[in-house]
Amino acid sequence: MIMHWILAITNACNALKYVTRFSCDIFGFYVAFIYLQKGIQVLTRQGSEAPFYLSIVVALLVLVIGYLCGVIGTSPLFQHYIRVFIKDYGTPLTVIFLTGFVHIGKMREVSLSTLPTSKAFFPTLDRGWFIHFWDIRVGDVFIAIPFAILLTILFYFDHNVSSLIAQGTEFPLRKPAGFHWDIFLLGITTGVAGLLGIPFPNGLIPQAPFHTDSLCVTKVVADPNEEGANKGHVVTKVDHVVEQRVSNLAQGLLTLGTMSGPLLIVLHLIPQGVLAGLFFVMGVQALEGNGITLKILFLCKDRSLTPKSEPLKRIQRRLAIWVFIAIQLVGFGATFAITQTIAAVGFPIIILLLIPFRTFALPKWFTDEELRLLDAPTASPFTMISVGGNFGESLDDLDSPVVGRSGDETAVQSGGSDGMLVGDTAEESDEGAAERGEGPGAGMKRRESWRAEGRSGSTMEPEPPPTYISSPTPLHFLDCAILEPYLPQNRDSNESGAVYPHVTLTYAQSLDGQISLQPGAQTVLSGPETKAMTHYLRSRHAGIIVGAGTAKADNPGLNTRYSEDGINVVGFERQPRPFILDPSGSMGVGHTPKLFALAESGQGKPPCWIVTGSRVNEHMENRVRGVGGKVFEVGEYDIYREQGMDWGAVLRQMKTDGVESVMIEGGGQVIKDLLRRKNQMYISSVIVTIAPTYLGAGGVAVAPKRSAWTENEVSLRGIKWMPLGQDVVMAAFII
Ligand SMILES: NC(=O)C1=CN([C@@H]2O[C@H](COP(=O)(O)OP(=O)(O)OC[C@H]3O[C@@H](n4cnc5c(N)ncnc54)[C@H](OP(=O)(O)O)[C@@H]3O)[C@@H](O)[C@H]2O)C=CC1
Ligand SMILES: Nc1nc(O)c(N)c(N[C@@H]2O[C@H](COP(=O)(O)O)[C@@H](O)[C@H]2O)n1
Secondary structure (H helix, E strand, O other), rough: OOOHHHHHHOOOHHHHHOHHHHHHHHHHHHHHHHHHHHHHHHOOOOOOOOHHHHHHHHHHHHHHHHHHHHHOOOOOOOOHHHHHHHHHHHHHHHHHHHHOOOOHHHHHOOOOOOOOOOOOOOOOOHHHHOHHHHHHOOOHHHHHHHHHHHHHHHHHHHHHHHHHHHOOOOOOOOOOOOOHHHHHHHHHHHHHHHOOOOOOOOOOOOOOHHHHHOOOOEEEOOOOOOOHHHHHOEEEEEEEOOOHHHHHHHHHHHHHOOHHHHHHHHHHOOEEHHHHHHHHHHHHHHHHHOOOHHHHHHHHHHHHOOOOOHHHOOOOHHHHHHHHHHHHHHHHHHHHHHOOOHHHHHHHHHHHHHHHHHEEEEEEEHHHHHHHHHHHEEOOOOHHHHHHOOOOOHHHHHHHEEEOOOOOOOEEEEEOOOOOOOOHHHHHHHHHHHHHOOOHHHHHHHOOOOOOOOOOOOOOOOOOOOOOOOOOOOOOEEEEOOHHHHHHOOOOOOOOOOOOOOOEEEEEEEOEEEEEEEEOOOEEOOOOHHHHHHHHHOOOEEEEEEEEEHHHHHOOOOOOOOOOHHHEEEEEEEEOEEEEEEOOOOOOOOOOOOHHHHHEEEEEEEEEEEOOOOOOOOHHHHHHHHHEEEEEEEOOOOOOOOOOOHHHHHHHHHHHOOHHHOEEEEOOHHHHHHHOOHHHOOOOEEEEOOOOOOOOOOOOEEOOOOOOOOOOOOOOEEEEEEEOOOEEEEEEOOO
16 A cells, blocks of 8 residues: 555656557457466366366357457447447346356256355455454564565556556547546555455456446447448447446445345356356457557458558558567567466566567667557547656647648548557648649648648657747738628627628638548648638637537637738737537547637637537536636537537527627538538538649548439529639638
């Protein structure tokens, strides 16, 4: 207990910043094999006659059915709620079913060993509840110290790495992590367990990836790599995680409950073969999602059928992948081997040594880019805030990466929101410029990214910190007269008695009608001139709306850097108020640090978060209100997203709040919803930038849902075209 507290007080968890997927995957692989080994061990204890064979059959049945339940959960089979039920409850129901199954027919005659249990609320040994520590000799206390140190290392590693894996980048978590606090609490539970003489509770729930996985709410969406052989495929996407404390508490109470007489009787009914099957399910599922397995599978795949977006495809030296996997397997082998010996308790030392090995030795054998693609931080910068961020990433890297127009390869973020760039950045939009026939000078200009003026450097170099706080580069734009009829006459007042604010729908699209390479990847489409125009448009509106998808993907500033004199940015009163449309309340404080920073430094207006009130995240609410922003609970939003947003309610609420003009920037889902026939009446004008580039199939398109009876889904009038730089701008009204 004392050692845990020392670790907590000295911020020892800060060392977690060096723990990457490299060692977590080895640890995860090791744990998976321990599960499998445990299952086999249980089976070998069932003798060699009928009980042994029946146990094997039962274990395999649990494995097959449990595994299939997981497969069904991520497939498009059945209705959503049936699928989710099967995924979440399939395995426990299988355990219950097979516990009864072995009593059917001839199987009833086979005597199977069941789970061993003891007396209710009584230690397994015949002793009192408390350890008589006052009877222990002082010498023995000192002898225990080296073992306590080993155990603390084990707990430090096991608990923290489990915690990191459970908060990995694949889970869109919104609530912050508390590593130091956790280790402090672990000290308390270790102390209490020590006094009671029971095994120390550690590592598993709530810090288990299985637990987080079971709390994920998923949706099945079209495969973003849908092309060629993938056409028509769907993938399961994690929408959000139900972050709460109820399941953790229930698990704790159940553990306590299993000490009660009735539950002990129930537990005692479970055949050991079923338990072995359960170990197999856990082992196989853990192996399946493990990075080592995924890399091995990548190497085994037919290259022509591997999606272009697969990050490992970008590694030139295939040998590097083989060597990386070989190193991981050696690390796993050494860890597994030591647990089979008397020195088993020392296994965390090997995993611990892998961390400096990764930090200092691997960069000597692999290039930076190879390591970026083969390895990654385990948790997102948001999760790692309390331990000082991931190694090599500044906390400013909460800013999300940008991809520019590039060649044929899409540049996407790897492993969710972990902040690791695996592809092109704005730098490579230079290539896009070349494709557009621009000279090097123009290319250099285009290289300046849409959202982070002044940022440069390739993905190989650490990026300089973002410049949005101290030095926003003003954007100068002169010729805007042609747009005048499409803009609100006065951004802050409307004498006409209109019920809704003036709504300008404005975005930039490619020639193939897409606004980004894929959801979650910010894509530079506007050139310097049209970008300046957008900032001018921002200065002409009292509010800007973007959807939660855009806010999460882009970490946008949503302020205006427009300058009339080419030197000074327009005043605060001409800044628009950002509105994030997040009907299901999926945003977390870590998603939009730039908005908050700009509001805090007076370079932008405080944001407003629009939710439907179903699930308000109080951290986000407090953060928004903390910078002077507001939270609007507006309208209804059906969970299947069929009806879309109640735009009338949103716009009325904005008007009531004094917002008389608003520009809606995107992203794809918001634009599509707004362009639906029933919502077109809210749009006052449309101003679209068209960039001379094709993004290629699979990006975020802006085509609204078609109503069967019309030829044109959206009919425009008063259309004007204006070439601006290399782009063209279309302004129009909707009929
Ligand atoms: N080129 C350009 O001009 C622009 C490009 N972009 C790009 O677009 C991409 C993001 O687009 P996308 O992923 O479609 O995300 P969106 O920004 O459209 O946000 C979609 C999410 O917002 C919520 N939402 C809010 N309002 C609505 C609505 N009316 N209808 C449906 N959903 C709504 C939904 O949340 P829930 O899932 O909880 O229901 C949905 O998941 C990014 O890559 C961004 O860079 C964005 C703006 C401009
Ligand atoms: N007009 C336009 N052109 C592009 O090429 C774009 N990528 C966007 N994106 C929109 O602008 C927001 C970023 O704004 P900040 O520079 O961070 O203020 C982004 O979130 C999209 O809404 N727009």
